Amino acid sequence: MTVFFLDPGIQTFSGHHTNTVFSLSQELRRRGQDVRVVGHRHLAPNVVEALGAEPFFSLGTYEVTSTDPICGPLETLIDGAVMIMGDLRRLNPVPGDVMVWPTARPHHIVAMGNLLRSWPSPVLSVFTAGFRCAEPESAYWRFACRRLPPAAPVVLAATADLMAGDYADVVGRPFVTAPNPHEGRFRDRSGADPVVIGVLGHQRPAKGTQLLPQVIRWTRGNARWLVHDSGTDAGPILDDLETLPNVRVVRSKTTDWQGLLDSCDALLMPYSRTEYERMHSGLVAEAIACGLPFVIPDAPALVEQASEAGCVAYDGDGAEAVTDAVETLLQHFKPLAWAARSEAARYAERNGPGRWVDWLMQRAADAGLPGCA
Incomplete structure (x- = not known):
């Protein structure tokens, strides 16, 4: 089993995309698990070195393909799905692999939905969502999730019960609550002045x-x-x-x-x-x-x-x-x-990389992936 982290937002160490996957991939590798980190095609050299990341995706997580004031988001959903699907065709997963999208967007899900119909089974897909439950964004998410094959092993996740319930109502599919993967380095700040x-x-x-x-x-x-x-x-x-x-x-x-x-x-x-x-x-x-x-x-x-x-x-x-x-x-x-x-x-x-990896391994076992029973 190989765990793929698929995140076009991984480019530099400037935000949570790279830092979160860095912690999670380290934890998985510490446990002897095979990991592939797949990021934006323009990866900073220090990200490639630290994560063993592969320059890959042609469209960043928050990049758009159209700036049209009325239909731009819809065009990005359609065109972005085509671009991401073209990228993903190069991955060649095998049965038992896990495809993790730590910061999923609708066009990522549409692309995966199309490919899961032709990829070998079982390949587990895990999408962590974060969106505002309002139009038109809700419609895009519902449309995307309806493209997922009903029989494919898929986990839709949120990081809180409140959001999991809201998202399930919007997309018409169950959401589960996952541990938060962020790892902190905390210190006593009570004496700070200024x-x-x-x-x-x-x-x-x-x-x-x-x-x-x-x-x-x-x-x-x-x-x-x-x-x-x-x-x-x-x-x-x-x-x-x-x-x-x-x-x-x-x-x-x-x-x-x-x-x-x-x-x-x-x-x-x-x-x-x-x-x-x-x-x-x-x-x-x-x-x-x-x-x-x-x-x-x-x-x-x-x-x-x-x-x-x-x-x-x-x-x-x-x-x-x-x-x-x-x-x-x-x-x-x-x-x-x-x-x-x-x-x-x-x-x-109750959170952090270790708890999140435990949760992922349980999802893989629930999906019947080889070696996870």
């Missing part, structure tokens, strides 16, 4: 980037800011933030992601409540795993995900509400940091 607040990832409107200039200027308290952007959409905002003496801006897709997390004492996620009302955040999971206190909107899915972590959840979408939450974090930072450390320890008991 508190370094990180705003990390791809900066865009859905993540509240436009609020940052006001929030940072209005926040009272001893804070320093680390603003990272792995995209290209927030240039003018970052230019403005670079003029502030207490802000460090990092614009890079190749920055060491775990190093960024280690540099922070807390995280701010001023996300759109609407966008994240029924969807988890990978960054929240990483904050919990690393014992980082954080600020989030009071969207139900995010609040559920936060559990008993050291977080402040705010009501509202404007800069004033976010600023009040950040100041609350600073005023109560020590107990929040203690709570975050305690939740990180609890998280490690």
Whole structure:
């Protein structure tokens, strides 16, 4: 049995795609399992070396094939499936192999659905989903899942019961809840002074980037800011933030992601409540795993995900509400940091690479794969 990690988002060490698969592939190899990591065709050399990754996919996870304002997403679904299917034809899996999509998109599922009809059986496919249960996105996911052959061994997974239930209702197929694979390196941050607040990832409107200039200027308290952007959409905002003496801006897709997390004492996620009302955040999971206190909107899915972590959840979408939450974090930072450390320890008991690999092996046994009984 070979476990394939199929993720066109693996390109550099700048985000959760590469870091998550790095931890999972290490755990599988430690157990003597054959692993192939298949990433974007333009792989950074250090990713190839660290993961043994193969340059492969011609279309990145978040790349589009059309920017048409009306039918662009539909064209990307159709054209992207054709491109990914063409890539996948080169894999040649054998019976008993496992195909894991850690961050699946609808066009990935359509491509797999077409190929599973001709690949040797059994080949287990595992798709981890994350999407907003609203039109038109729900329609794309339902369409994609309807392309999966009914008899093929397939696992559709989410990282929380709330999302698993929502997704099953949308696509008309069962979803299961998987352990969260993120592995944290947590330390005691309770004595931090000043508190370094990180705003990390791809900066865009859905993540509240436009609020940052006001929030940072209005926040009272001893804070320093680390603003990272792995995209290209927030240039003018970052230019403005670079003029502030207490802000460090990092614009890079190749920055060491775990190093960024280690540099922070807390995280701010001023996300759109609407966008994240029924969807988890990978960054929240990483904050919990690393014992980082954080600020989030009071969207139900995010609040559920936060559990008993050291977080402040705010009501509202404007800069004033976010600023009040950040100041609350600073005023109560020590107990929040203690709570975050305690939740990180609890998280490690039920999540992380080891728990996730145990879960995967059980799914393979349930599917009747050779050698997994």
